[in-house]
Amino acid sequence: MDQKYEIVRRIMLATNKIDGVYYLFGKKCGINENTLAFFYALADGKPHSQKEISDEWIIPRTTINSIVKTMLARGSIQFCSEHHTKEKAIVLTETGKEYADKYLTDIYLAEEKAISRTLQKFKPEFVAALEEFSDCLHEEFQEIFQYEKEQIKHEQF
Structure with missing residues (x-):
């Protein structure tokens, strides 16, 4: 789990850096x-x-x-x-x-x-791997959100 956590953490840091450079570019340009x-x-x-x-x-x-x-x-x-x-x-x-x-x-x-x-x-396949991870992560979070919705429905009754 620790190695997987560290890999995910590195991906998060990299994607945050990517988001950040676009944010800073926009800010510098006034958009x-x-x-x-x-x-x-x-x-x-x-x-x-x-x-x-x-x-x-x-x-x-x-x-x-x-x-x-x-x-x-x-x-x-x-x-x-x-x-x-x-x-x-x-x-x-x-x-x-x-x-x-x-x-x-x-x-x-x-x-x-x-x-x-x-x-x-790196080979261009790294993009496909990142897309796959992104899709899988999205699906996992969707399951969490769905579970939470179901919990809320049951708690209301």
């Missing part, structure tokens, strides 16, 4: 980390719903909704009808692309250099 993640999500050029962004990037829906309202008012995003679901899809406008590029260009450059250096030492 909050959720707005930065929102633009990063949309920068792939594909339409995304608010729900998709919220779920994939683990940003509260109320926060995404606030960002959407602000970015609509600025003309940075627009709704499109390409998505065939109940949810409206969002895409960047030309203004939004320029705004996103202003921040993302430096991020992409730093990411490219960092991943190149990392891949000199």
